[in-house]
Amino acid sequence: GGRIWRNITTEAKSKVAETLDEYRGNYRYNLMDENLRRFNAEVPQIWQWDDHEVTNNWSPSKQLDDRYKVKDIQLLSSRARQAYLEYAPLRLQEADKGGRIYRKIPYGPMLDVFVLDMRSYRDGNDANLADKPGPTTAFIGREQLDWLKRELDASTAQWKVIAADMPIGLGVPDGEVSPGVPRWEAIANGNDGPALGRELEIAELLAYLRAQKIRDCVWLTADVHYCAAHHYQPDLAVFQDFDPFWEFVAGPLNAGSFGPNVLDKTFGPELVFQKAPPAQNTSPFAGYQFFGEVNIDGQTGEMSVALRDLDGVSVFERKLQPAAEISRIV
Known part of the structure:
Protein backbone atom coordinates (compact mmCIF):
# COMPACT_ATOMS: atom_id res chain seq x y z
CA GLY A 1 0.00 0.00 0.00
CA ARG A 91 0.83 46.56 -1.98
CA LEU A 92 3.75 47.95 -0.03
CA GLN A 93 3.03 50.55 2.63
CA GLU A 94 4.96 53.75 1.96
CA ALA A 95 5.52 54.99 5.51
CA ASP A 96 9.28 54.50 5.27
CA LYS A 97 11.84 54.71 2.50
CA GLY A 98 11.86 51.05 1.57
CA GLY A 99 8.18 50.36 2.04
CA ARG A 100 7.00 48.05 4.79
CA ILE A 101 5.12 44.79 5.04
CA TYR A 102 3.14 45.40 8.24
CA ARG A 103 -0.22 47.02 7.56
CA LYS A 104 -3.87 47.41 8.54
CA ILE A 105 -6.56 45.95 6.28
CA PRO A 106 -10.06 47.30 7.02
CA TYR A 107 -13.10 45.11 6.37
CA GLY A 108 -15.85 47.57 7.26
CA PRO A 109 -17.44 48.29 10.65
CA MET A 110 -17.07 44.73 12.01
CA LEU A 111 -13.39 44.00 11.37
CA ASP A 112 -9.90 45.46 11.06
CA VAL A 113 -6.97 43.10 10.42
CA PHE A 114 -3.55 44.20 11.67
CA VAL A 115 -0.87 42.27 9.76
CA LEU A 116 2.43 42.16 11.64
CA ASP A 117 6.01 41.70 10.45
CA MET A 118 7.91 39.67 13.05
CA ARG A 119 11.00 39.16 10.85
CA SER A 120 12.35 42.46 9.53
CA TYR A 121 12.94 44.27 12.83
CA ARG A 122 14.00 41.53 15.25
CA ASP A 123 17.44 41.26 16.77
CA GLY A 124 19.26 37.95 16.64
CA ASN A 125 17.76 34.88 18.28
CA ASP A 126 19.36 34.41 21.71
CA ALA A 127 18.55 33.28 25.26
CA ASN A 128 15.85 35.98 25.30
CA LEU A 129 16.27 36.89 28.97
CA ALA A 130 17.16 40.60 29.01
CA ASP A 131 15.37 42.34 31.88
CA LYS A 132 15.18 45.79 30.25
CA PRO A 133 14.13 46.93 26.75
CA GLY A 134 17.06 47.43 24.41
CA PRO A 135 18.43 46.42 21.00
CA THR A 136 18.52 42.72 21.89
CA THR A 137 14.84 42.65 22.92
CA ALA A 138 13.57 43.98 19.57
CA PHE A 139 11.07 41.66 17.90
CA ILE A 140 8.48 43.74 16.09
CA GLY A 141 10.56 46.85 16.80
CA ARG A 142 9.76 50.26 18.25
CA GLU A 143 8.27 51.83 15.10
CA GLN A 144 5.98 48.90 14.39
CA LEU A 145 4.96 48.62 18.05
CA ASP A 146 4.08 52.33 18.20
CA TRP A 147 2.20 52.02 14.90
CA LEU A 148 0.21 49.01 16.21
CA LYS A 149 -0.74 50.78 19.43
CA ARG A 150 -1.77 53.90 17.54
CA GLU A 151 -3.82 52.03 14.92
CA LEU A 152 -5.55 49.78 17.45
CA ASP A 153 -6.48 52.86 19.49
CA ALA A 154 -7.88 54.59 16.40
CA SER A 155 -9.79 51.54 15.15
CA THR A 156 -13.58 51.79 15.26
CA ALA A 157 -14.10 48.20 14.07
CA GLN A 158 -15.94 45.77 16.32
CA TRP A 159 -13.23 43.11 16.11
CA LYS A 160 -9.52 43.78 15.87
CA VAL A 161 -7.70 40.74 14.55
CA ILE A 162 -3.93 40.75 15.03
CA ALA A 163 -2.40 38.51 12.37
CA ALA A 164 0.92 37.51 13.91
CA ASP A 165 3.71 35.51 12.29
CA MET A 166 4.39 33.65 15.52
CA PRO A 167 2.46 32.71 18.69
CA ILE A 168 2.92 34.60 21.95
CA GLY A 169 3.14 31.88 24.58
CA LEU A 170 4.55 28.87 22.74
CA GLY A 171 8.23 28.17 23.15
CA VAL A 172 9.88 27.78 19.74
CA PRO A 173 13.44 26.49 20.30
CA ASP A 174 16.34 27.31 17.98
CA GLY A 175 19.23 25.25 19.28
CA GLU A 176 21.47 26.48 22.10
CA VAL A 177 23.40 29.65 22.79
CA SER A 178 25.81 27.53 24.84
CA PRO A 179 25.54 24.08 26.44
CA GLY A 180 22.38 24.00 28.53
CA VAL A 181 21.29 27.52 27.52
CA PRO A 182 18.47 27.41 24.93
CA ARG A 183 18.16 29.87 22.06
CA TRP A 184 14.62 31.02 21.24
CA GLU A 185 13.04 31.75 17.87
CA ALA A 186 9.77 33.41 18.92
CA ILE A 187 8.56 35.53 21.86
CA ALA A 188 8.46 33.06 24.76
CA ASN A 189 11.65 32.09 26.56
CA GLY A 190 10.60 29.11 28.69
CA ASN A 191 11.28 31.11 31.85
CA ASP A 192 7.69 31.09 33.22
CA GLY A 193 8.49 34.28 35.14
CA PRO A 194 8.21 38.04 34.66
CA ALA A 195 8.33 39.40 31.11
CA LEU A 196 11.89 39.26 29.79
CA GLY A 197 13.56 39.70 26.42
CA ARG A 198 11.08 39.86 23.54
CA GLU A 199 8.22 39.41 25.99
CA LEU A 200 8.77 43.03 27.05
CA GLU A 201 7.28 44.33 23.79
CA ILE A 202 4.20 42.14 24.23
CA ALA A 203 3.84 43.25 27.86
CA GLU A 204 3.94 46.89 26.75
CA LEU A 205 1.30 46.27 24.09
CA LEU A 206 -1.05 44.30 26.35
CA ALA A 207 -0.81 46.88 29.15
CA TYR A 208 -1.57 49.64 26.63
CA LEU A 209 -4.67 47.82 25.36
CA ARG A 210 -5.95 47.50 28.90
CA ALA A 211 -5.18 51.11 29.83
CA GLN A 212 -6.89 52.44 26.69
CA LYS A 213 -9.83 50.02 27.10
CA ILE A 214 -9.29 48.58 23.62
CA ARG A 215 -11.51 45.48 23.54
CA ASP A 216 -12.22 42.57 21.23
CA CYS A 217 -8.66 41.86 20.08
CA VAL A 218 -8.08 38.33 18.77
CA TRP A 219 -4.70 36.91 17.74
CA LEU A 220 -4.45 34.60 14.71
CA THR A 221 -1.09 32.94 14.20
CA ALA A 222 0.81 29.95 12.85
CA ASP A 223 4.52 29.05 12.40
CA VAL A 224 4.34 25.93 14.59
CA HIS A 225 3.10 22.95 12.59
CA TYR A 226 -0.07 21.98 14.46
CA CYS A 227 -3.26 23.67 15.65
CA ALA A 228 -4.26 25.03 19.05
CA ALA A 229 -6.52 27.44 20.91
CA HIS A 230 -5.10 29.44 23.82
CA HIS A 231 -6.97 31.70 26.23
CA TYR A 232 -4.66 34.17 28.00
CA GLN A 233 -5.86 35.08 31.49
CA PRO A 234 -4.30 37.53 33.98
CA ASP A 235 -5.19 35.39 36.98
CA LEU A 236 -3.04 32.58 35.56
CA ALA A 237 -0.19 34.88 34.54
CA VAL A 238 2.95 36.27 36.12
CA PHE A 239 2.59 39.52 34.14
CA GLN A 240 -1.02 40.47 34.88
CA ASP A 241 -1.56 43.97 33.47
CA PHE A 242 -3.85 42.96 30.60
CA ASP A 243 -7.37 41.90 29.71
CA PRO A 244 -8.08 38.26 28.76
CA PHE A 245 -7.80 37.44 25.07
CA TRP A 246 -7.78 34.51 22.64
CA GLU A 247 -5.02 33.22 20.36
CA PHE A 248 -5.76 30.66 17.65
CA VAL A 249 -2.96 28.70 15.99
CA ALA A 250 -3.42 26.87 12.67
CA GLY A 251 -1.00 25.19 10.29
CA PRO A 252 0.68 23.92 8.28
CA LEU A 253 -1.02 23.98 4.88
CA ASN A 254 1.42 21.56 3.27
CA ALA A 255 4.49 20.59 5.30
CA GLY A 256 5.68 18.10 7.87
CA SER A 257 3.69 18.21 11.11
CA PHE A 258 5.37 18.84 14.48
CA GLY A 259 4.49 19.71 18.06
CA PRO A 260 2.99 20.23 20.43
CA ASN A 261 5.21 22.98 21.85
CA VAL A 262 5.48 23.93 25.53
CA LEU A 263 3.50 26.92 26.80
CA ASP A 264 5.30 29.66 28.72
CA LYS A 265 3.33 30.88 31.78
CA THR A 266 4.39 34.55 31.67
CA PHE A 267 1.11 35.72 30.09
CA GLY A 268 -1.08 32.99 31.55
CA PRO A 269 -2.14 30.98 28.50
CA GLU A 270 -4.70 28.26 29.16
CA LEU A 271 -4.46 25.38 26.71
CA VAL A 272 -8.08 25.02 25.62
CA PHE A 273 -7.38 22.75 22.64
CA GLN A 274 -4.56 21.33 20.59
CA LYS A 275 -4.14 18.70 17.92
CA ALA A 276 -0.64 17.59 17.01
CA PRO A 277 0.83 14.55 15.27
CA PRO A 278 1.88 11.41 17.18
CA ALA A 279 5.45 11.77 15.86
CA GLN A 280 7.61 14.68 14.73
CA ASN A 281 7.80 15.56 11.03
CA THR A 282 4.75 13.48 10.19
CA SER A 283 3.99 13.47 6.48
CA PRO A 284 1.17 15.71 5.21
CA PHE A 285 -0.48 12.52 3.96
CA ALA A 286 -1.15 11.60 7.60
CA GLY A 287 -3.70 14.40 7.73
CA TYR A 288 -2.25 16.63 10.46
CA GLN A 289 -2.57 19.73 8.29
CA PHE A 290 -4.79 22.51 9.64
CA PHE A 291 -6.34 25.83 8.74
CA GLY A 292 -8.64 28.24 10.53
CA GLU A 293 -11.99 29.68 9.53
CA VAL A 294 -13.44 32.82 11.10
CA ASN A 295 -16.94 34.22 10.59
CA ILE A 296 -18.54 37.32 12.12
CA ASP A 297 -22.31 37.68 12.46
CA GLY A 298 -23.21 41.13 11.14
CA GLN A 299 -26.27 41.39 13.38
CA THR A 300 -25.04 40.11 16.72
CA GLY A 301 -21.31 40.75 16.31
CA GLU A 302 -20.55 37.19 17.38
CA MET A 303 -17.24 35.80 16.07
CA SER A 304 -17.11 32.08 15.28
CA VAL A 305 -13.70 30.44 15.01
CA ALA A 306 -13.17 26.92 13.68
CA LEU A 307 -9.97 24.94 13.33
CA ARG A 308 -10.24 22.50 10.43
CA ASP A 309 -8.15 19.56 9.24
CA LEU A 310 -6.94 18.55 5.80
CA ASP A 311 -10.42 17.40 4.79
CA GLY A 312 -12.13 20.53 6.07
CA VAL A 313 -13.56 18.74 9.10
CA SER A 314 -13.85 20.95 12.16
CA VAL A 315 -11.68 19.72 15.03
CA PHE A 316 -12.46 22.67 17.32
CA GLU A 317 -14.98 25.52 17.39
CA ARG A 318 -15.45 28.51 19.67
CA LYS A 319 -17.96 31.36 19.59
CA LEU A 320 -16.76 34.70 20.96
CA GLN A 321 -19.11 37.43 22.13
CA PRO A 322 -18.00 41.04 21.64
CA ALA A 323 -17.09 42.77 24.90
CA ALA A 324 -17.56 46.25 23.47
CA GLU A 325 -20.94 47.63 22.49
CA ILE A 326 -21.72 46.91 18.84
CA SER A 327 -21.58 49.97 16.61
CA ARG A 328 -24.56 50.29 14.30
CA ILE A 329 -24.46 51.95 10.90
CA VAL A 330 -27.82 53.22 9.70
Whole structure:
Protein backbone atom coordinates (compact mmCIF):
# COMPACT_ATOMS: atom_id res chain seq x y z
CA GLY A 1 0.00 0.00 0.00
CA GLY A 2 2.80 2.50 -0.69
CA ARG A 3 2.24 5.70 -2.64
CA ILE A 4 3.77 6.33 -6.04
CA TRP A 5 4.54 9.86 -7.18
CA ARG A 6 6.68 11.61 -9.75
CA ASN A 7 9.13 13.98 -8.12
CA ILE A 8 9.71 17.11 -10.19
CA THR A 9 12.74 19.27 -9.54
CA THR A 10 14.03 22.45 -11.09
CA GLU A 11 17.50 23.97 -11.15
CA ALA A 12 16.52 26.58 -8.58
CA LYS A 13 15.26 23.86 -6.20
CA SER A 14 18.29 21.62 -6.59
CA LYS A 15 20.13 23.47 -3.78
CA VAL A 16 19.52 25.98 -0.99
CA ALA A 17 18.48 29.38 -2.32
CA GLU A 18 21.24 32.01 -2.31
CA THR A 19 20.89 34.11 -5.48
CA LEU A 20 17.94 36.33 -6.28
CA ASP A 21 16.94 34.03 -9.14
CA GLU A 22 17.06 30.99 -6.85
CA TYR A 23 14.73 32.71 -4.39
CA ARG A 24 12.42 33.59 -7.27
CA GLY A 25 12.64 29.97 -8.33
CA ASN A 26 11.06 28.85 -5.06
CA TYR A 27 7.87 30.71 -5.96
CA ARG A 28 7.97 29.61 -9.59
CA TYR A 29 8.35 26.00 -8.47
CA ASN A 30 5.22 26.17 -6.31
CA LEU A 31 3.29 27.72 -9.19
CA MET A 32 3.92 24.58 -11.26
CA ASP A 33 1.16 22.99 -9.18
CA GLU A 34 -2.26 23.29 -10.82
CA ASN A 35 -4.09 23.14 -7.49
CA LEU A 36 -2.12 26.11 -6.15
CA ARG A 37 -2.73 28.13 -9.31
CA ARG A 38 -6.45 27.48 -8.98
CA PHE A 39 -6.33 28.40 -5.29
CA ASN A 40 -4.55 31.65 -6.11
CA ALA A 41 -7.17 32.47 -8.74
CA GLU A 42 -10.14 31.81 -6.47
CA VAL A 43 -9.08 32.74 -2.91
CA PRO A 44 -8.08 36.24 -1.75
CA GLN A 45 -4.93 36.04 0.36
CA ILE A 46 -3.06 38.09 2.95
CA TRP A 47 0.63 37.18 2.95
CA GLN A 48 3.05 37.56 5.84
CA TRP A 49 6.83 37.45 5.95
CA ASP A 50 8.04 34.02 7.11
CA ASP A 51 11.45 32.65 8.08
CA HIS A 52 11.34 30.16 5.22
CA GLU A 53 11.28 33.00 2.71
CA VAL A 54 15.02 33.18 3.61
CA THR A 55 16.03 30.07 5.58
CA ASN A 56 14.71 28.17 8.60
CA ASN A 57 14.66 30.24 11.81
CA TRP A 58 16.29 33.19 10.09
CA SER A 59 17.46 36.06 12.28
CA PRO A 60 20.50 38.38 12.19
CA SER A 61 22.44 35.91 14.37
CA LYS A 62 21.76 32.93 12.09
CA GLN A 63 24.82 30.73 11.51
CA LEU A 64 24.54 29.18 8.07
CA ASP A 65 25.62 25.59 7.46
CA ASP A 66 28.04 24.22 4.89
CA ARG A 67 25.42 24.11 2.14
CA TYR A 68 25.69 27.89 1.88
CA LYS A 69 28.50 29.58 -0.05
CA VAL A 70 27.00 32.97 0.81
CA LYS A 71 27.39 33.42 4.57
CA ASP A 72 26.00 36.97 4.82
CA ILE A 73 22.49 36.49 6.24
CA GLN A 74 21.57 40.12 5.64
CA LEU A 75 22.45 39.79 1.94
CA LEU A 76 20.39 36.61 1.68
CA SER A 77 17.42 38.19 3.46
CA SER A 78 17.59 41.20 1.13
CA ARG A 79 17.46 38.97 -1.94
CA ALA A 80 14.71 36.85 -0.41
CA ARG A 81 12.65 39.92 0.46
CA GLN A 82 12.81 41.18 -3.11
CA ALA A 83 11.65 37.83 -4.49
CA TYR A 84 8.90 37.64 -1.88
CA LEU A 85 7.58 41.09 -2.77
CA GLU A 86 7.66 40.29 -6.48
CA TYR A 87 5.36 37.30 -5.98
CA ALA A 88 3.24 38.33 -2.97
CA PRO A 89 -0.28 39.76 -3.54
CA LEU A 90 0.76 42.79 -1.55
CA ARG A 91 0.83 46.56 -1.98
CA LEU A 92 3.75 47.95 -0.03
CA GLN A 93 3.03 50.55 2.63
CA GLU A 94 4.96 53.75 1.96
CA ALA A 95 5.52 54.99 5.51
CA ASP A 96 9.28 54.50 5.27
CA LYS A 97 11.84 54.71 2.50
CA GLY A 98 11.86 51.05 1.57
CA GLY A 99 8.18 50.36 2.04
CA ARG A 100 7.00 48.05 4.79
CA ILE A 101 5.12 44.79 5.04
CA TYR A 102 3.14 45.40 8.24
CA ARG A 103 -0.22 47.02 7.56
CA LYS A 104 -3.87 47.41 8.54
CA ILE A 105 -6.56 45.95 6.28
CA PRO A 106 -10.06 47.30 7.02
CA TYR A 107 -13.10 45.11 6.37
CA GLY A 108 -15.85 47.57 7.26
CA PRO A 109 -17.44 48.29 10.65
CA MET A 110 -17.07 44.73 12.01
CA LEU A 111 -13.39 44.00 11.37
CA ASP A 112 -9.90 45.46 11.06
CA VAL A 113 -6.97 43.10 10.42
CA PHE A 114 -3.55 44.20 11.67
CA VAL A 115 -0.87 42.27 9.76
CA LEU A 116 2.43 42.16 11.64
CA ASP A 117 6.01 41.70 10.45
CA MET A 118 7.91 39.67 13.05
CA ARG A 119 11.00 39.16 10.85
CA SER A 120 12.35 42.46 9.53
CA TYR A 121 12.94 44.27 12.83
CA ARG A 122 14.00 41.53 15.25
CA ASP A 123 17.44 41.26 16.77
CA GLY A 124 19.26 37.95 16.64
CA ASN A 125 17.76 34.88 18.28
CA ASP A 126 19.36 34.41 21.71
CA ALA A 127 18.55 33.28 25.26
CA ASN A 128 15.85 35.98 25.30
CA LEU A 129 16.27 36.89 28.97
CA ALA A 130 17.16 40.60 29.01
CA ASP A 131 15.37 42.34 31.88
CA LYS A 132 15.18 45.79 30.25
CA PRO A 133 14.13 46.93 26.75
CA GLY A 134 17.06 47.43 24.41
CA PRO A 135 18.43 46.42 21.00
CA THR A 136 18.52 42.72 21.89
CA THR A 137 14.84 42.65 22.92
CA ALA A 138 13.57 43.98 19.57
CA PHE A 139 11.07 41.66 17.90
CA ILE A 140 8.48 43.74 16.09
CA GLY A 141 10.56 46.85 16.80
CA ARG A 142 9.76 50.26 18.25
CA GLU A 143 8.27 51.83 15.10
CA GLN A 144 5.98 48.90 14.39
CA LEU A 145 4.96 48.62 18.05
CA ASP A 146 4.08 52.33 18.20
CA TRP A 147 2.20 52.02 14.90
CA LEU A 148 0.21 49.01 16.21
CA LYS A 149 -0.74 50.78 19.43
CA ARG A 150 -1.77 53.90 17.54
CA GLU A 151 -3.82 52.03 14.92
CA LEU A 152 -5.55 49.78 17.45
CA ASP A 153 -6.48 52.86 19.49
CA ALA A 154 -7.88 54.59 16.40
CA SER A 155 -9.79 51.54 15.15
CA THR A 156 -13.58 51.79 15.26
CA ALA A 157 -14.10 48.20 14.07
CA GLN A 158 -15.94 45.77 16.32
CA TRP A 159 -13.23 43.11 16.11
CA LYS A 160 -9.52 43.78 15.87
CA VAL A 161 -7.70 40.74 14.55
CA ILE A 162 -3.93 40.75 15.03
CA ALA A 163 -2.40 38.51 12.37
CA ALA A 164 0.92 37.51 13.91
CA ASP A 165 3.71 35.51 12.29
CA MET A 166 4.39 33.65 15.52
CA PRO A 167 2.46 32.71 18.69
CA ILE A 168 2.92 34.60 21.95
CA GLY A 169 3.14 31.88 24.58
CA LEU A 170 4.55 28.87 22.74
CA GLY A 171 8.23 28.17 23.15
CA VAL A 172 9.88 27.78 19.74
CA PRO A 173 13.44 26.49 20.30
CA ASP A 174 16.34 27.31 17.98
CA GLY A 175 19.23 25.25 19.28
CA GLU A 176 21.47 26.48 22.10
CA VAL A 177 23.40 29.65 22.79
CA SER A 178 25.81 27.53 24.84
CA PRO A 179 25.54 24.08 26.44
CA GLY A 180 22.38 24.00 28.53
CA VAL A 181 21.29 27.52 27.52
CA PRO A 182 18.47 27.41 24.93
CA ARG A 183 18.16 29.87 22.06
CA TRP A 184 14.62 31.02 21.24
CA GLU A 185 13.04 31.75 17.87
CA ALA A 186 9.77 33.41 18.92
CA ILE A 187 8.56 35.53 21.86
CA ALA A 188 8.46 33.06 24.76
CA ASN A 189 11.65 32.09 26.56
CA GLY A 190 10.60 29.11 28.69
CA ASN A 191 11.28 31.11 31.85
CA ASP A 192 7.69 31.09 33.22
CA GLY A 193 8.49 34.28 35.14
CA PRO A 194 8.21 38.04 34.66
CA ALA A 195 8.33 39.40 31.11
CA LEU A 196 11.89 39.26 29.79
CA GLY A 197 13.56 39.70 26.42
CA ARG A 198 11.08 39.86 23.54
CA GLU A 199 8.22 39.41 25.99
CA LEU A 200 8.77 43.03 27.05
CA GLU A 201 7.28 44.33 23.79
CA ILE A 202 4.20 42.14 24.23
CA ALA A 203 3.84 43.25 27.86
CA GLU A 204 3.94 46.89 26.75
CA LEU A 205 1.30 46.27 24.09
CA LEU A 206 -1.05 44.30 26.35
CA ALA A 207 -0.81 46.88 29.15
CA TYR A 208 -1.57 49.64 26.63
CA LEU A 209 -4.67 47.82 25.36
CA ARG A 210 -5.95 47.50 28.90
CA ALA A 211 -5.18 51.11 29.83
CA GLN A 212 -6.89 52.44 26.69
CA LYS A 213 -9.83 50.02 27.10
CA ILE A 214 -9.29 48.58 23.62
CA ARG A 215 -11.51 45.48 23.54
CA ASP A 216 -12.22 42.57 21.23
CA CYS A 217 -8.66 41.86 20.08
CA VAL A 218 -8.08 38.33 18.77
CA TRP A 219 -4.70 36.91 17.74
CA LEU A 220 -4.45 34.60 14.71
CA THR A 221 -1.09 32.94 14.20
CA ALA A 222 0.81 29.95 12.85
CA ASP A 223 4.52 29.05 12.40
CA VAL A 224 4.34 25.93 14.59
CA HIS A 225 3.10 22.95 12.59
CA TYR A 226 -0.07 21.98 14.46
CA CYS A 227 -3.26 23.67 15.65
CA ALA A 228 -4.26 25.03 19.05
CA ALA A 229 -6.52 27.44 20.91
CA HIS A 230 -5.10 29.44 23.82
CA HIS A 231 -6.97 31.70 26.23
CA TYR A 232 -4.66 34.17 28.00
CA GLN A 233 -5.86 35.08 31.49
CA PRO A 234 -4.30 37.53 33.98
CA ASP A 235 -5.19 35.39 36.98
CA LEU A 236 -3.04 32.58 35.56
CA ALA A 237 -0.19 34.88 34.54
CA VAL A 238 2.95 36.27 36.12
CA PHE A 239 2.59 39.52 34.14
CA GLN A 240 -1.02 40.47 34.88
CA ASP A 241 -1.56 43.97 33.47
CA PHE A 242 -3.85 42.96 30.60
CA ASP A 243 -7.37 41.90 29.71
CA PRO A 244 -8.08 38.26 28.76
CA PHE A 245 -7.80 37.44 25.07
CA TRP A 246 -7.78 34.51 22.64
CA GLU A 247 -5.02 33.22 20.36
CA PHE A 248 -5.76 30.66 17.65
CA VAL A 249 -2.96 28.70 15.99
CA ALA A 250 -3.42 26.87 12.67
CA GLY A 251 -1.00 25.19 10.29
CA PRO A 252 0.68 23.92 8.28
CA LEU A 253 -1.02 23.98 4.88
CA ASN A 254 1.42 21.56 3.27
CA ALA A 255 4.49 20.59 5.30
CA GLY A 256 5.68 18.10 7.87
CA SER A 257 3.69 18.21 11.11
CA PHE A 258 5.37 18.84 14.48
CA GLY A 259 4.49 19.71 18.06
CA PRO A 260 2.99 20.23 20.43
CA ASN A 261 5.21 22.98 21.85
CA VAL A 262 5.48 23.93 25.53
CA LEU A 263 3.50 26.92 26.80
CA ASP A 264 5.30 29.66 28.72
CA LYS A 265 3.33 30.88 31.78
CA THR A 266 4.39 34.55 31.67
CA PHE A 267 1.11 35.72 30.09
CA GLY A 268 -1.08 32.99 31.55
CA PRO A 269 -2.14 30.98 28.50
CA GLU A 270 -4.70 28.26 29.16
CA LEU A 271 -4.46 25.38 26.71
CA VAL A 272 -8.08 25.02 25.62
CA PHE A 273 -7.38 22.75 22.64
CA GLN A 274 -4.56 21.33 20.59
CA LYS A 275 -4.14 18.70 17.92
CA ALA A 276 -0.64 17.59 17.01
CA PRO A 277 0.83 14.55 15.27
CA PRO A 278 1.88 11.41 17.18
CA ALA A 279 5.45 11.77 15.86
CA GLN A 280 7.61 14.68 14.73
CA ASN A 281 7.80 15.56 11.03
CA THR A 282 4.75 13.48 10.19
CA SER A 283 3.99 13.47 6.48
CA PRO A 284 1.17 15.71 5.21
CA PHE A 285 -0.48 12.52 3.96
CA ALA A 286 -1.15 11.60 7.60
CA GLY A 287 -3.70 14.40 7.73
CA TYR A 288 -2.25 16.63 10.46
CA GLN A 289 -2.57 19.73 8.29
CA PHE A 290 -4.79 22.51 9.64
CA PHE A 291 -6.34 25.83 8.74
CA GLY A 292 -8.64 28.24 10.53
CA GLU A 293 -11.99 29.68 9.53
CA VAL A 294 -13.44 32.82 11.10
CA ASN A 295 -16.94 34.22 10.59
CA ILE A 296 -18.54 37.32 12.12
CA ASP A 297 -22.31 37.68 12.46
CA GLY A 298 -23.21 41.13 11.14
CA GLN A 299 -26.27 41.39 13.38
CA THR A 300 -25.04 40.11 16.72
CA GLY A 301 -21.31 40.75 16.31
CA GLU A 302 -20.55 37.19 17.38
CA MET A 303 -17.24 35.80 16.07
CA SER A 304 -17.11 32.08 15.28
CA VAL A 305 -13.70 30.44 15.01
CA ALA A 306 -13.17 26.92 13.68
CA LEU A 307 -9.97 24.94 13.33
CA ARG A 308 -10.24 22.50 10.43
CA ASP A 309 -8.15 19.56 9.24
CA LEU A 310 -6.94 18.55 5.80
CA ASP A 311 -10.42 17.40 4.79
CA GLY A 312 -12.13 20.53 6.07
CA VAL A 313 -13.56 18.74 9.10
CA SER A 314 -13.85 20.95 12.16
CA VAL A 315 -11.68 19.72 15.03
CA PHE A 316 -12.46 22.67 17.32
CA GLU A 317 -14.98 25.52 17.39
CA ARG A 318 -15.45 28.51 19.67
CA LYS A 319 -17.96 31.36 19.59
CA LEU A 320 -16.76 34.70 20.96
CA GLN A 321 -19.11 37.43 22.13
CA PRO A 322 -18.00 41.04 21.64
CA ALA A 323 -17.09 42.77 24.90
CA ALA A 324 -17.56 46.25 23.47
CA GLU A 325 -20.94 47.63 22.49
CA ILE A 326 -21.72 46.91 18.84
CA SER A 327 -21.58 49.97 16.61
CA ARG A 328 -24.56 50.29 14.30
CA ILE A 329 -24.46 51.95 10.90
CA VAL A 330 -27.82 53.22 9.70
